[in-house]
Amino acid sequence: MNANKTGDCCSDQHCDSGRRNRFYPNKRTTPDTWQVEQDYQRQRRQLLNRAIHGWGVVYGYALGAIDDDRCSGDGGKRIGIGPGLALDPCGRELFVPEQVPLSIADLLAFDKDDKYIEPPEKSCGQRDPNYPWPAEDSKGKCFLLSVHYAERVIAPVAIRDPCHCDAREWDQVCETVRYSLRPIDCDKCCRKWGCEFNCDCSAGPCCTETVKTDPRQDPTRDPNTNVAQPKPAERGGCRCLCEHLTGLDPTPECCTLTAIDDVWRVDLRHGVPLACLKLGRDRCNDWTLDTLVDLCGPRRLVKRNDLLFDLIRGCDLTRIKSISWAKWHRNVNGPVDFDSFAKAFGSDNGKGANSTDFVVEFSQLVAVSTINPDAFTMTLIARDDEDGWGRTLRVPIVHIEVDETGHPGFSYTARILVNAHWAKGALDNISVFGSGVTRFEIQVRGDYLLDCNGQTVDANARGLMAAPTGNGTPGDTYLSTFLIDRRESPKDSSTLSSYRGM
Numbered sequence: 001m002n003a004n005k006t007g008d009c010c011s012d013q014h015c016d017s018g019r020r021n022r023f024y025p026n027k028r029t030t031p032d033t034w035q036v037e038q039d040y041q042r043q044r045r046q047l048l049n050r051a052i053h054g055w056g057v058v059y060g061y062a063l064g065a066i067d068d069d070r071c072s073g074d075g076g077k078r079i080g081i082g083p084g085l086a087l088d089p090c091g092r093e094l095f096v097p098e099q100v101p102l103s104i105a106d107l108l109a110f111d112k113d114d115k116y117i118e119p120p121e122k123s124c125g126q127r128d129p130n131y132p133w134p135a136e137d138s139k140g141k142c143f144l145l146s147v148h149y150a151e152r153v154i155a156p157v158a159i160r161d162p163c164h165c166d167a168r169e170w171d172q173v174c175e176t177v178r179y180s181l182r183p184i185d186c187d188k189c190c191r192k193w194g195c196e197f198n199c200d201c202s203a204g205p206c207c208t209e210t211v212k213t214d215p216r217q218d219p220t221r222d223p224n225t226n227v228a229q230p231k232p233a234e235r236g237g238c239r240c241l242c243e244h245l246t247g248l249d250p251t252p253e254c255c256t257l258t259a260i261d262d263v264w265r266v267d268l269r270h271g272v273p274l275a276c277l278k279l280g281r282d283r284c285n286d287w288t289l290d291t292l293v294d295l296c297g298p299r300r301l302v303k304r305n306d307l308l309f310d311l312i313r314g315c316d317l318t319r320i321k322s323i324s325w326a327k328w329h330r331n332v333n334g335p336v337d338f339d340s341f342a343k344a345f346g347s348d349n350g351k352g353a354n355s356t357d358f359v360v361e362f363s364q365l366v367a368v369s370t371i372n373p374d375a376f377t378m379t380l381i382a383r384d385d386e387d388g389w390g391r392t393l394r395v396p397i398v399h400i401e402v403d404e405t406g407h408p409g410f411s412y413t414a415r416i417l418v419n420a421h422w423a424k425g426a427l428d429n430i431s432v433f434g435s436g437v438t439r440f441e442i443q444v445r446g447d448y449l450l451d452c453n454g455q456t457v458d459a460n461a462r463g464l465m466a467a468p469t470g471n472g473t474p475g476d477t478y479l480s481t482f483l484i485d486r487r488e489s490p491k492d493s494s495t496l497s498s499y500r501g502m
Helices: 031-053 238-246 305-312 338-343 420-426
Strands: 056-060 063-067 077-081 084-087 093-096 100-102 142-160 166-184 264-266 272-281 287-294 320-323 353-367 376-383 390-394 397-402 410-419 438-445 477-484
Touching: 056 272, 063 287, 077 287, 093 142, 093 166, 166 272, 353 397, 353 420, 376 397, 376 410, 410 420
Parallel strands: none
Antiparallel strands: 056 084, 063 077, 077 100, 084 093, 142 166, 142 264, 142 272, 272 287, 320 353, 353 410, 376 390, 376 438, 397 410, 438 477
């Protein structure tokens, strides 16, 4: 009789993952028993961290400079690192509960090839000024500060082995962090973390309907050419998402700890970048912090659930907060009388332009360099009695007035200025405003406007509301329209300019 190869005879196969204890009556527990239990819980936790959350800084790790008084006279600066939480690529939590002041001597050192530089043996003599880098490396060069997962054994215990020899063990392990520095080109400090999800064109049953025999019954095919037409899919397309996740393996290599002395074990490979800085020398000729170059550029960030929902809602975007002509927008209060419309164009400012009452206010600061006349349009659609078509006339916008008070280069508001010569003649034109109701359109091109974060203004209109704008995506165009009542023909030519106070 053949042996059952899938039965109990294979029960001792090696288990590479998911090994945990099975408890039963009278089982004897040993240190190995508890080690297996700890390893299982830790491996599963790290697995979910890698697969669901990714890696990077979750929050905190604020950096600052702290005066170092350990050197007499004009001392240098230490690095103050605030509390924070990060996840490394192996899925381990890097948690710091309180602020820690660090000197350069407290940091692990790497060379330009990312090789760990072991510290020299401690002695009472003078320290090597070229450790860990040559002195000339501090001139104009940058260093990358990273945080690493580390373990430190604590609570020593004296034990005696069977041979009655004294030995020492450690009762507990403290999960903590260590920080490192390595040389880096200054122009590489602000690293751009690209999109890891790269979707190629993927066709298949998941994204298109099954081909039918009669193309006239298949809405995804052109009945004239019998060529399949793309069917709208969910964001990314389910076939693309499937192929991406099928080939994904977030498990990094060599998530091992290296013993750097008797009590410290550190993962030297998988640090989480925090900042770029420059080093200098103090009066004691020791390495010291000179400048914090970039605190955010090197960081990879973990996108928390609440942050992702806020991004979907566009909470990071700048919107049009209000418009000065809100009561006219979409004629919610009926057509605008001509007198009020004409007065809104103001009077000549002495420089050939009329400063109008048409003002746009943004929810955040917008770069003045992008607030140009081409970002705004004013269009008049006049009635043509001959054939019923509307004549489209474009108002000449010559300048946009901004307010940079307190924040040079940026403005919360934009006031439209029009050509004074045009205003003097066009608003008196009976053939345009006297033939019937006139439609007026104002556009704000959000794609042309960059806010103080470098993002385009979310300018989508929302129903009948004049403001705020926005649908959660950057850019697009805001269109405001209203109707203007017919202009009555003036009895005397001397009253032609009375509408504008000219």
